[in-house]
Amino acid sequence: MTLAERAYLPAIATGLAITIKHFFAKKVTIQYPEVKRYLGPVFRGRHILKRDADGRERCTACGLCAVACPAEAISMVAAERVKGEENLYREEKYAAVYEVNMLRCIFCGLCEEACPKQAVYLRHDEFVPVFTERDQVIWGKDLLVEDMNNRYTREAWTKEEAHLLDAKRANGEATNVVPRAIP
Amino acid sequence: MDLVEFLVKTVTIVAVFGLTLVIAMYSTWAERKVAGFIQDRSGPNRAGWGGLLQPLADAGKMFFKEDFIPALANKWLFIAGPSLAMLTALLASAVIPFGSTFRIAGHEVPLQGVESNIGILYVFGVVALGVYGIMVGGWASNNKFSLLGAIRAASQNISYEVAMGLSLIAILMMSSSLSLGEIVAQQHGMNWNIFYQPLGFIIFITCSFAECNRVPFDLPECETELVGGYHTEYGSMKLGFYLFAEYINMFISSAIISVLYFGGYNYPGMDFVYEQLVKSLGTEVGHNIATLIGTAVFFGKALFFVFFYMWVRWTIPRFRYDQLMNLGWKKLIPLAIINILITGAAVLFLKPAITAWLN
Numbered sequence: 001m002t003l004a005e006r007a008y009l010p011a012i013a014t015g016l017a018i019t020i021k022h023f024f025a026k027k028v029t030i031q032y033p034e035v036k037r038y039l040g041p042v043f044r045g046r047h048i049l050k051r052d053a054d055g056r057e058r059c060t061a062c063g064l065c066a067v068a069c070p071a072e073a074i075s076m077v078a079a080e081r082v083k084g085e086e087n088l089y090r091e092e093k094y095a096a097v098y099e100v101n102m103l104r105c106i107f108c109g110l111c112e113e114a115c116p117k118q119a120v121y122l123r124h125d126e127f128v129p130v131f132t133e134r135d136q137v138i139w140g141k142d143l144l145v146e147d148m149n150n151r152y153t154r155e156a157w158t159k160e161e162a163h164l165l166d167a168k169r170a171n172g173e174a175t176n177v178v179p180r181a182i183p
Numbered sequence: 184m185d186l187v188e189f190l191v192k193t194v195t196i197v198a199v200f201g202l203t204l205v206i207a208m209y210s211t212w213a214e215r216k217v218a219g220f221i222q223d224r225s226g227p228n229r230a231g232w233g234g235l236l237q238p239l240a241d242a243g244k245m246f247f248k249e250d251f252i253p254a255l256a257n258k259w260l261f262i263a264g265p266s267l268a269m270l271t272a273l274l275a276s277a278v279i280p281f282g283s284t285f286r287i288a289g290h291e292v293p294l295q296g297v298e299s300n301i302g303i304l305y306v307f308g309v310v311a312l313g314v315y316g317i318m319v320g321g322w323a324s325n326n327k328f329s330l331l332g333a334i335r336a337a338s339q340n341i342s343y344e345v346a347m348g349l350s351l352i353a354i355l356m357m358s359s360s361l362s363l364g365e366i367v368a369q370q371h372g373m374n375w376n377i378f379y380q381p382l383g384f385i386i387f388i389t390c391s392f393a394e395c396n397r398v399p400f401d402l403p404e405c406e407t408e409l410v411g412g413y414h415t416e417y418g419s420m421k422l423g424f425y426l427f428a429e430y431i432n433m434f435i436s437s438a439i440i441s442v443l444y445f446g447g448y449n450y451p452g453m454d455f456v457y458e459q460l461v462k463s464l465g466t467e468v469g470h471n472i473a474t475l476i477g478t479a480v481f482f483g484k485a486l487f488f489v490f491f492y493m494w495v496r497w498t499i500p501r502f503r504y505d506q507l508m509n510l511g512w513k514k515l516i517p518l519a520i521i522n523i524l525i526t527g528a529a530v531l532f533l534k535p536a537i538t539a540w541l542n
Contacts, residue, residue, distance in 0.1 A: 012498070015498040015499060018498070019494060020221075020494065022223055023220045023221050023494075027219075029223075031228075
């Protein structure tokens with residue numbers, strides 16, 4: 001070692017210079033409960049059962065989501081649509097009960113991919129909140145089905161769309177995509 | 184000693200202790216804030232504005248934890264450990280000159296707990312006692328790791344006290360006084376000791392890091408080797424006292440550094456400011472305000488060094504034990520002795536030569 005290295009002090013001064021630079025640097029912290037980070041248009045948060053533009057439930061209770069689910073979190077009971085319910089359910093068969101066990105769910109999004117009717121989605125903007133009671137764990141249709149007065153909108157409904165959007169933004173192109181409710 | 188003088192002294196001492204405790208309290212907050220800032224985080228910011236109530240929350244937590252004493256520990260010494268640490272840490276603050284004097288109704292009241300003509304010697308004595316708090320606590324815990332930490336603290340403090348004392352002798356040779364008040368008064372204006380004793384300052388600050396058991400010399404509580412070091416068995420407010428004593432020590436040593444090397448309450452242009460204040464506000468009020476400005480300057484310097492302690496803590500990794508001992512015995516002590524020789528030669532030959540040349 002040279003004398004300067006053995007004297008420690010030059011190295012310590014360099015180190016102090018580095019840390020003081022960080023002292024005045026912009027903080028990376030996001031003040032979470034007040035400020036929420038945008039996680040992208042296809043982030044996988046809590047589930048939603050979509051309705052179509054007329055407000056009819058899209059789900060036809062085929063059970064493909066339950067089959068695809070690796071955590072076996074989804075269960076449903078199918079029922080046949082009767083006359084006069086055409087404004088409620090889009091298909092002739094619908095899910096009378098649709099339950100997701102939020103403790104089992106791993107938010108992989110395979111249900112979303114399996115769904116042939118584009119009925120089930122994982123919201124990009126909301127998480128499953130913290131449970132404090134055991135009856136809050138299994139979410140039924142009351143929590144899952146979309147509210148027509150407050151429709152769930154997003155900028156991209158598929159991964160491909162989202163990638164396209166990202167690429168456009170990376171190129172600096174104008175991307176004023178209006179979030180839309182229908183996939 | 185008449186009653187008035189006694190009361191004045193009591194008030195000053197209580198004020199000095201209170202001030203030291205408040206500063207130590209907010210040092211814990213500042214430490215976490217500085218740690219956060221240096222690591223690109225924002226530090227505590229939930230309790231109160233900017234996290235300013237965090238020390239109170241911490242103290243509240245400490246008080247409400249179980250006050251546990253291990254079954255095989257020596258009960259009295261176990262309690263005496265943190266008490267001693269607190270006591271010795273606070274004692275040193277009594278002789279620090281926080282400012283010049285206050286004039287109240289024709290009386291001159293020095294802003295110093297005790298004006299002692301052996302101030303610096305007293306500080307050294309008390310600081311040397313400080314290791315008892317750690318040693319007693321570590322031994323009384325009846326735990327191998329505590330004892331190892333305590334022994335490390337003792338050997339480290341003894342090793343570095345030698346170099347610290349030697350680096351100080353150079354200052355004393357220049358000031359030819361042991362009184363802290365006198366040493367500060369000699370550094371009037373910008374005539375600070377740092378310009379005459381840069382080497383001594385580096386030795387002194389290194390040793391004060393070691394004396395305070397701060398990073399990079401925090402081997403007594405080195406958690407990777409010794410669990411928690413001397414306070415492994417401590418919890419609740421007893422642990423709080425140990426940690427608190429460390430912050431008090433930090434403030435005290437920062438204050439001592441600014442007194443010895445950075446002119447305490449002196450600042451460039453102080454005579455001009457004093458004259459202006461006395462001219463416009465009268466001898467009493469003007470003098471008091473000038474003193475207050477000096478005190479603010481003093482606290483600015485002391486708090487900068489507290490910040491420096493934290494800054495270093497989040498920069499330098501911990502020394503290994505043999506490196507620590509090598510640095511202390513083989514580098515700092517010879518350097519301090521060389522410093523004494525140089526200072527002696529300068530006082531003996533250079534100073535008369537310069538004085539003769541100037542005249």
